[in-house]
Amino acid sequence: MRLPGVPAYTPPRAPAHIRNAAGVVQSRPCHGSVRPAILTATPLRHPAAHCTTLADFIKENVGQILTEWEAFAVTLQPAAETMTALALRDHAKEILLAMARDIGAAQTASQQTNKSKGWAPNLGGEETAAATHGSLRHLVGFDLRQLTGEYRALRASVLKLWREHQLMHEDPALTEITRFNEAVDQALAESIASYSNEVDHSRDTFLAILGHDLRSPLSAVSMSAAYLTVAGRVSPEAHRSLGLIKQSVLAMGLMIRDLLEYTRTRLGKQIPVMPIPYDVGLVCEAAHDEVQAAHPDCMFDLEMAGDLRAQVDPARLGQVLSNLLNNAIQYGTSGVPIIMSAHGEVNAVIIDVTNHGTPIPSDALQVIFNPLVQLRTEHGGSADPLSTSLGLGLFIAKEIVAGHGGTLHVESSDEKGTVFTITLPRLLMERSKI
Numbered sequence: 225m226r227l228p229g230v231p232a233y234t235p236p237r238a239p240a241h242i243r244n245a246a247g248v249v250q251s252r253p254c255h256g257s258v259r260p261a262i263l264t265a266t267p268l269r270h271p272a273a274h275c276t277t278l279a280d281f282i283k284e285n286v287g288q289i290l291t292e293w294e295a296f297a298v299t300l301q302p303a304a305e306t307m308t309a310l311a312l313r314d315h316a317k318e319i320l321l322a323m324a325r326d327i328g329a330a331q332t333a334s335q336q337t338n339k340s341k342g343w344a345p346n347l348g349g350e351e352t353a354a355a356t357h358g359s360l361r362h363l364v365g366f367d368l369r370q371l372t373g374e375y376r377a378l379r380a381s382v383l384k385l386w387r388e389h390q391l392m393h394e395d396p397a398l399t400e401i402t403r404f405n406e407a408v409d410q411a412l413a414e415s416i417a418s419y420s421n422e423v424d425h426s427r428d429t430f431l432a433i434l435g436h437d438l439r440s441p442l443s444a445v446s447m448s449a450a451y452l453t454v455a456g457r458v459s460p461e462a463h464r465s466l467g468l469i470k471q472s473v474l475a476m477g478l479m480i481r482d483l484l485e486y487t488r489t490r491l492g493k494q495i496p497v498m499p500i501p502y503d504v505g506l507v508c509e510a511a512h513d514e515v516q517a518a519h520p521d522c523m524f525d526l527e528m529a530g531d532l533r534a535q536v537d538p539a540r541l542g543q544v545l546s547n548l549l550n551n552a553i554q555y556g557t558s559g560v561p562i563i564m565s566a567h568g569e570v571n572a573v574i575i576d577v578t579n580h581g582t583p584i585p586s587d588a589l590q591v592i593f594n595p596l597v598q599l600r601t602e603h604g605g606s607a608d609p610l611s612t613s614l615g616l617g618l619f620i621a622k623e624i625v626a627g628h629g630g631t632l633h634v635e636s637s638d639e640k641g642t643v644f645t646i647t648l649p650r651l652l653m654e655r656s657k658i
Contacts, residue, residue: 279328296377318353365591435483482616497627505532511545523561530568547617552579584636
């Protein structure tokens with residue numbers, strides 16, 4: 225019974241978090257779990273079938289959450305185009321369970337503040353699942369926008385599923401928090417997109433300037449070496465050193481050329497290709513002889529069959545074949561021949577470059593033609609710690625083949641080895657000149 229003029233008693237709502245005597249913030253177990261001592265009736269509970277903390281909900285529904293994670297990750301093209309379901313879910317389960325453990329753990333106000341600012345220490349001293357996930361996503365070609373997009377979608381999915389589970393559709397406070405998260409996510413996406421574009425532009429500008437400015441001093445070194453090579457200008461013992469200087473100048477020249485051509489494509493221009501009717505077999509022979517002379521200790525087999533005439537740019541196609549042969553030398557097994565074969569079909573000429581060695585991992589095959597990619601070994605290190613490769617050769621090779629209206633793809637296995645296949649149409653269709 226309520227006395228006239230006395231307002232009805234309203235039970236106080238339990239706070240989302242409570243702090244114990246030690247100053248440690250603890251999650252409130254559930255709505256209605258705190259009640260005043262004077263009440264003797266059953267405490268108010270949320271109308272859901274049962275009250276579940278967010279941490280427990282994540283643990284109990286990992287499968288459903290991962291399904292939504294995968295459904296979003298597969299839309300992140302082109303990186304996810306050839307990824308398996310297992311690769312798309314890479315470390316997602318470990319990341320979710322780590323989040324659940326963190327949510328359910330007690331923390332001080334200081335720890336909460338540090339975590340909100342990204343200052344939380346890694347107490348285990350080992351790389352976290354999230355850190356490993358970031359490295360692997362980079363390896364398969366995800367950019368920063370796509371990586372952060374995964375986490376935005378993850379947060380939205382978990383909160384949506386939890387609200388549905390708890391029947392909290394009409395909770396105004398949670399709705400406002402969700403909307404705030406969405407607004408932050410949108411602002412973050414816009415900022416990251418702008419930031420990434422500026423970083424890319426700065427990098428490309430730096431590389432263009434670097435490549436252009438290095439040509440003059442390199443030319444001076446090259447001419448000086450040529451001058452000293454003239455008979456009588458240096459001692460016989462110095463000729464070997466001059467040979468090393470010339471080889472180094474050639475290698476640096478190729479690296480500078482790759483840099484300049486890469487920056488050209490980044491500015492929206494195609495690598496110039498000037499095709500003429502030509503015998504592709506002659507290009508194959510020239511590339512074979514050039515690389516064989518530079519690597520006399522390596523074994524090469526050249527196989528040609530059929531009509532090999534097509535419209536090609538001989539210099540550019542030779543550049544592609546040299547890149548592929550040098551790549552085969554770097555990653556192939558010593559003592560096993562590298563095979564370059566060319567054969568003619570009705571409407572195309574097909575060129576294969578094959579080497580045997582450790583197969584390229586399947587998740588690396590889709591990014592092997594990306595610029596500035598340095599593939600890692602099984603142990604996480606560079607494929608060749610002494611390599612001076614910029615990771616541009618295969619990217620440029622694919623661009624040149626595309627300029628011929630053709631395709632370049634790769635397959636790798638223990639049985640067949642690593643095979644790069646070039647398909648060149650005999651007749652090049654007209655394309656816009658850039």
